[in-house]
Amino acid sequence: FCRNLFTRKQSARFEKQNDVGWKLFGKVPLRENSQKDPKKIQKEYEEKTGRGHRPLSPKQNVRKNLDFEPLSTTALILEDRPANLPAKPAEEAQKHRQQYEEMVVQAKKRELKEAQKRRKQLEERCKLEDSIGNAVLTWNNEILPNWETMCCSRKVRELWWQGIPPSVRGKVWSLAIGNELNITHELFDICLARAKEKWRSLSTGGAEVECEDAGFSAADREASLELIKLDISRTFPNLCIFQQGGPYHDTLHSILGAYTCYRPDVGYVQGMSFIAAVLILNLDTADAFIAFSNLLNKPCQMAFFRVDHGLMLTYFAAFEVFFEENLPKLFAHFKKNNLTPDIYLIDWIFTLYSKSLPLDLACRVWDVFCRDGEEFLFRTALGILKLFEDILTKMDFIHIAQFLTKLPEDLPSEEFFASIAAIQMQSRNKKWAQV
Amino acid sequence: QSSDFLFKFLVIGNAGTGKSCLLHQFIEKKFKDDSNHTIGVEFGSKIINVGGKYVKLQIWDTAGQERFRSVTRSYYRGAAGALLVYDITSRETYNALTNWLTDARMLASQNIVIILCGNKKDLDADREVTFLEASRFAQENELMFLETSALTGENVEEAFVQCARKILNKIESGELDPERMGSGIQYGDAALRQLRSPRRAQAQSAQECGC
Numbered sequence: 001f002c003r004n005l006f007t008r009k010q011s012a013r014f015e016k017q018n019d020v021g022w023k024l025f026g027k028v029p030l031r032e033n034s035q036k037d038p039k040k041i042q043k044e045y046e047e048k049t050g051r052g053h054r055p056l057s058p059k060q061n062v063r064k065n066l067d068f069e070p071l072s073t074t075a076l077i078l079e080d081r082p083a084n085l086p087a088k089p090a091e092e093a094q095k096h097r098q099q100y101e102e103m104v105v106q107a108k109k110r111e112l113k114e115a116q117k118r119r120k121q122l123e124e125r126c127k128l129e130d131s132i133g134n135a136v137l138t139w140n141n142e143i144l145p146n147w148e149t150m151c152c153s154r155k156v157r158e159l160w161w162q163g164i165p166p167s168v169r170g171k172v173w174s175l176a177i178g179n180e181l182n183i184t185h186e187l188f189d190i191c192l193a194r195a196k197e198k199w200r201s202l203s204t205g206g207a208e209v210e211c212e213d214a215g216f217s218a219a220d221r222e223a224s225l226e227l228i229k230l231d232i233s234r235t236f237p238n239l240c241i242f243q244q245g246g247p248y249h250d251t252l253h254s255i256l257g258a259y260t261c262y263r264p265d266v267g268y269v270q271g272m273s274f275i276a277a278v279l280i281l282n283l284d285t286a287d288a289f290i291a292f293s294n295l296l297n298k299p300c301q302m303a304f305f306r307v308d309h310g311l312m313l314t315y316f317a318a319f320e321v322f323f324e325e326n327l328p329k330l331f332a333h334f335k336k337n338n339l340t341p342d343i344y345l346i347d348w349i350f351t352l353y354s355k356s357l358p359l360d361l362a363c364r365v366w367d368v369f370c371r372d373g374e375e376f377l378f379r380t381a382l383g384i385l386k387l388f389e390d391i392l393t394k395m396d397f398i399h400i401a402q403f404l405t406k407l408p409e410d411l412p413s414e415e416f417f418a419s420i421a422a423i424q425m426q427s428r429n430k431k432w433a434q435v
Numbered sequence: 436q437s438s439d440f441l442f443k444f445l446v447i448g449n450a451g452t453g454k455s456c457l458l459h460q461f462i463e464k465k466f467k468d469d470s471n472h473t474i475g476v477e478f479g480s481k482i483i484n485v486g487g488k489y490v491k492l493q494i495w496d497t498a499g500q501e502r503f504r505s506v507t508r509s510y511y512r513g514a515a516g517a518l519l520v521y522d523i524t525s526r527e528t529y530n531a532l533t534n535w536l537t538d539a540r541m542l543a544s545q546n547i548v549i550i551l552c553g554n555k556k557d558l559d560a561d562r563e564v565t566f567l568e569a570s571r572f573a574q575e576n577e578l579m580f581l582e583t584s585a586l587t588g589e590n591v592e593e594a595f596v597q598c599a600r601k602i603l604n605k606i607e608s609g610e611l612d613p614e615r616m617g618s619g620i621q622y623g624d625a626a627l628r629q630l631r632s633p634r635r636a637q638a639q640s641a642q643e644c645g646c
Contacts, residue, residue, distance in 0.1 A: 350474045
């Protein structure tokens with residue numbers, strides 16, 4: 001019934017306003033239709049077709065109709081003029097038929113094209129999923145069981161560069177980072193228990209916790225514990241999982257707290273929360289703690305997290321050697337503008353790019369960092385500079401500084417890794433470690 | 436847009452006092468509620484009109500954690516102005532002010548103009564530092580003083596503008612010489628053009644004498 005009403009309304013309008021002999025049927029949900037009054041329907045219809053009440057000359061109308069894009073649910077039906085009106089001249093009828101056929105052909109063409117596009121997308125997605133699936137199989141069945149012998153083979157290194165599938169990422173990171181410190185799950189539990197004790201005594205304002213922690217005043221430790229609380233809520237705030245009440249809030253708190261008990265001489269340093277967070281996203285709590293502690297124990301990370309300024313400057317100087325070698329023009333431009341590498345490198349190195357790059361890209365950087373070590377962190381930095389070399393050369397100090405401390409959010413991943421791959425980490429036959 | 440002067444500004448103070456949020460509010464006129472903590476240094480720049488002069492501020496927003504001091508200290512050199520920020524709801528951040536001040540006076544230019552900002556003014560219910568106490572501290576240490584709110588935007592623009600105005604006054608009175616190395620002040624592109632065409636520069640100075 002509703003449909004009939006709708007049709008009548010439409011055709012009535014057509015008869016009144018124009019005498020083009022076809023009608024458009026949009027599939028209107030019945031339920032919605034039954035509650036609407038005809039006027040409303042007509043208004044909506046007019047909005048849909050982009051036509052107002054203004055009477056249009058038939059010619060204009062024809063053009064409009066040709067521009068109309070048929071949806072897959074819309075049918076075009078050619079009808080003769082109603083009997084109560086004079087018949088169309090044969091010529092006009094012929095013309096209309098022709099136009100009608102053109103429209104149908106066009107609509108079919110477009111639908112075919114869209115279907116092809118969809119099929120292609122689907123194929124690509126399947127291919128991608130297949131390759132990830134295959135990679136997972138290779139990692140699980142071939143590489144991980146024979147880690148020691150296979151991890152350095154050419155084939156594995158190449159697969160590694162492509163990015164580790166998320167499901168095995170944590171395992172590979174753990175194996176690659178290793179556990180030089182021989183931290184056990186029990187040790188983690190002990191450190192965590194001590195951290196919890198401290199939190200309790202602080203929150204109750206209780207007695208001094210025993211002072212074996214070399215050279216750090218109670219006030220300092222308190223400040224550091226307060227800062228952890230503050231920073232957790234400021235770690236990947238857009239993910240909303242580490243904030244108070246989020247599912248990983250306590251986990252992140254535990255790992256950072258346990259670390260301050262495990263290494264009171266290092267304590268909590270800003271930037272750590274990002275590293276711990278990325279590990280938590282890929283590993284269980286205790287394993288994340290083991291990877292975290294071992295990762296921070298690497299020479300480059302120790303130098304930075306202890307804020308050993310002298311050693312940091314050595315790293316920056318080495319970086320500049322490779323910067324000049326790889327990108328001499330940009331290097332000169334930076335020198336001219338007094339733009340020193342610490343301005344952008346500090347954030348990148350402290351957070352291992354997890355704050356400055358989109359998370360999926362950061363994880364891929366971590367993949368290769370686990371494979372190649374600290375050298376890759378600096379290679380990535382040069383890759384970023386290379387990727388944006390053209391724009392950076394045109395900027396002045398403040399714009400470069402702003403750009404590099406807040407990279408664009410839509411980095412193209414393939415171009416990004418291609419530009420990292422193009423960076424040579426050899427300078428006058430010297431490798432990174434030698435410089 | 437061209438400018439008459441370029442000032443290097445610092446934003447310093449303890450972690451979590453809202454330094455980056457103040458900067459964001461000043462530049463974007465919005466409160467950033469999903470803010471990260473700053474590691475090392477971040478930047479902002481804005482051209483403001485102070486009494487008819489266009490001043491470009493180049494703002495260095497530094498990390499607040501004590502541990503980063505050795506790094507952030509190296510950014511003080513040649514700063515013309517600074518926002519020294521504490522959190523009115525945290526006495527600890529207020530107690531740290533003396534340390535920050537010593538660093539700034541020692542490492543930036545001698546004539547650095549500092550404005551003390553008691554941030555989070557909107558959290559008056561949790562206040563731990565009174566306005567009177569802080570303004571006394573400011574007076575004793577020759578600082579300008581405002582209570583600000585990066586959340587509502589209250590007094591944020593004013594803090595930057597007042598600091599810039601004081602620097603401009605010092606330039607006009609001859610107390611500050613923009614051409615001295617490490618003053619943290621440079622002529623902007625507009626001023627440089629004027630210097631290069633002496634006739635217009637003369638006209639400009641005549642105008643200045645008039646007022």
